[in-house]
Amino acid sequence: MSATRPPTRQARGDATRRQILDVAERIFADIGYAAARLDHVAEAVGIRRPSILYYFSGKQPLYDEVEADIFASMHEFVMKRMEGVSEPMTRLLALLDAWLDFLVGRPTAARIIQRLIADSAAYGDNPVRFSETALQDIEDVVTAGVMSGQFQPVSAMVLLNTVAGGALLYVCNAHQLGPARSYDPAAPEQLAEFRTMIHRLARAAVTPDR
Amino acid sequence: MSATRPPTRQARGDATRRQILDVAERIFADIGYAAARLDHVAEAVGIRRPSILYYFSGKQPLYDEVEADIFASMHEFVMKRMEGVSEPMTRLLALLDAWLDFLVGRPTAARIIQRLIADSAAYGDNPVRFSETALQDIEDVVTAGVMSGQFQPVSAMVLLNTVAGGALLYVCNAHQLGPARSYDPAAPEQLAEFRTMIHRLARAAVTPDR
DNA sequence: TAAAATCTACCTACGAGTTAGTAGAATTTC
DNA sequence: GAAATTCTACTAACTCGTAGGTAGATTTTA
Numbered sequence: 490m491s492a493t494r495p496p497t498r499q500a501r502g503d504a505t506r507r508q509i510l511d512v513a514e515r516i517f518a519d520i521g522y523a524a525a526r527l528d529h530v531a532e533a534v535g536i537r538r539p540s541i542l543y544y545f546s547g548k549q550p551l552y553d554e555v556e557a558d559i560f561a562s563m564h565e566f567v568m569k570r571m572e573g574v575s576e577p578m579t580r581l582l583a584l585l586d587a588w589l590d591f592l593v594g595r596p597t598a599a600r601i602i603q604r605l606i607a608d609s610a611a612y613g614d615n616p617v618r619f620s621e622t623a624l625q626d627i628e629d630v631v632t633a634g635v636m637s638g639q640f641q642p643v644s645a646m647v648l649l650n651t652v653a654g655g656a657l658l659y660v661c662n663a664h665q666l667g668p669a670r671s672y673d674p675a676a677p678e679q680l681a682e683f684r685t686m687i688h689r690l691a692r693a694a695v696t697p698d699r
Numbered sequence: 700m701s702a703t704r705p706p707t708r709q710a711r712g713d714a715t716r717r718q719i720l721d722v723a724e725r726i727f728a729d730i731g732y733a734a735a736r737l738d739h740v741a742e743a744v745g746i747r748r749p750s751i752l753y754y755f756s757g758k759q760p761l762y763d764e765v766e767a768d769i770f771a772s773m774h775e776f777v778m779k780r781m782e783g784v785s786e787p788m789t790r791l792l793a794l795l796d797a798w799l800d801f802l803v804g805r806p807t808a809a810r811i812i813q814r815l816i817a818d819s820a821a822y823g824d825n826p827v828r829f830s831e832t833a834l835q836d837i838e839d840v841v842t843a844g845v846m847s848g849q850f851q852p853v854s855a856m857v858l859l860n861t862v863a864g865g866a867l868l869y870v871c872n873a874h875q876l877g878p879a880r881s882y883d884p885a886a887p888e889q890l891a892e893f894r895t896m897i898h899r900l901a902r903a904a905v906t907p908d909r
Numbered sequence: 910t911a912a913a914a915t916c917t918a919c920c921t922a923c924g925a926g927t928t929a930g931t932a933g934a935a936t937t938t939c
Numbered sequence: 940g941a942a943a944t945t946c947t948a949c950t951a952a953c954t955c956g957t958a959g960g961t962a963g964a965t966t967t968t969a
Contacts, residue, residue: 538928604731654864754918
């Protein structure tokens with residue numbers, strides 16, 4: 490770490506912009522786009538509302554950048570985990586593990602994706618502006634496994650909605666089932682148990698019948 | 700059917716009230732609570748906004764009744780499907796089938812539940828005001844199976860987030876993955892394929908290791 | 910049974926409170 | 940001093956909820 494030199498003007502601006510994105514992600518995740526207030530974002534950052542509009546041209550563009558950043562980060566995270574892995578089943582498990590770890594580490598992303606799924610035709614004719622990469626990722630892995638003959642014929646959709654979606658719900662539901670059923674999704678034992686189940690289910694889903 | 704006698708005042712009022720609930724459920728499902736406008740609900744029903752407030756004391760109470768109705772209907776649907784079924788695995792599959800069929804038949808309910816899961820601490824200290832029955836339903840089935848020794852020790856949470864949640868995502872994602880991946884969740888073959896996978900995964904989840 | 914009283918199911922009009930976005934001044938940084 | 944950053948002040952639009960009114964159906968009363 491460099492000495493506490495006063496940050497350059499450029500760096501300060503960048504930091505503010507980054508802070509706005511981070512706070513906005515949390516608020517959009519917590520209460521959704523329509524209920525989110527730019528005033529609350531500004532207050533949490535420590536600036537006034539119009540300053541947000543100096544960095545982002547409006548509420549929607551701000552949200553768009555939050556969502557784009559989530560899917561870009563997720564894709565990058567997945568790619569890093571899967572490089573060098575070539576065996577179809579290993580690749581599938583690596584993908585599922587990566588998604589699970591990513592969402593556990595960034596629960597705000599999980600909630601935003603959860604909301605995105607509920608928004609019917611949110612973006613008119615293009616509901617997958619930013620999520621396309623994620624869908625492509627699982628489609629590629631499943632298709633490769635099926636083509637190789639190591640997976641039974643199964644659609645990526647089915648895996649997406651069950652095992653992959655499980656990671657999403659695991660994170661979102663953590664504090665959503667009432668105090669008695671609350672759990673910490675990042676707790677090592679809890680996470681390990683869930684990961685084991687995801688693996689077991691993934692194997693069951695793609696293993697050909699004997 | 701009786702002759703076209705003009706409906707009594709009482710009947711007309713009841714019908715209007717029911718219509719408001721139906722339209723509100725669709726709009727809350729489509730765009731969420733915060734974005735929903737009472738004016739749009741009124742317009743779709745064919746009345747003016749204040750008339751909605753003649754039947755419901757506000758926007759929130761209207762939403763609450765929609766949500767309560769969904770979970771009451773779902774619970775009733777499940778109970779009917781499971782009466783007389785006692786074998787643990789059969790009961791589990793019956794529960795999962797019931798949820799799947801209910802959500803496929805009422806996709807607006809699926810979207811509202813999907814949003815509910817995303818809303819962190821939506822109701823302050825009580826996030827399960829209406830969903831409690833559903834959670835209890837799956838907990839009962841899983842616990843009974845584990846106690847009987849026919850299921851391996853597994854938490855209801857894990858099943859809820861994977862196989863059960865799968866039914867939710869199956870419905871919500873139908874038109875959400877882009878035109879190329881769109882599917883009709885109510886189409887017989889599509890539904891049968893997904894149901895088969897749910898069964899397979901449920902068995903894999905609870906079957907003890909040999 | 911006819912008139913009077915009451916009630917239901919709507920309506921129009923309005924007020925109060927929010928909220929995104931804009932204009933332009935002030936301040937800070939280099 | 941000039942550019943970057945942040946501010947105050949304001950506007951326009953929107954939305955919930957309320958007040959109060961009305962036509963016509965229903966019930967009560969004499």
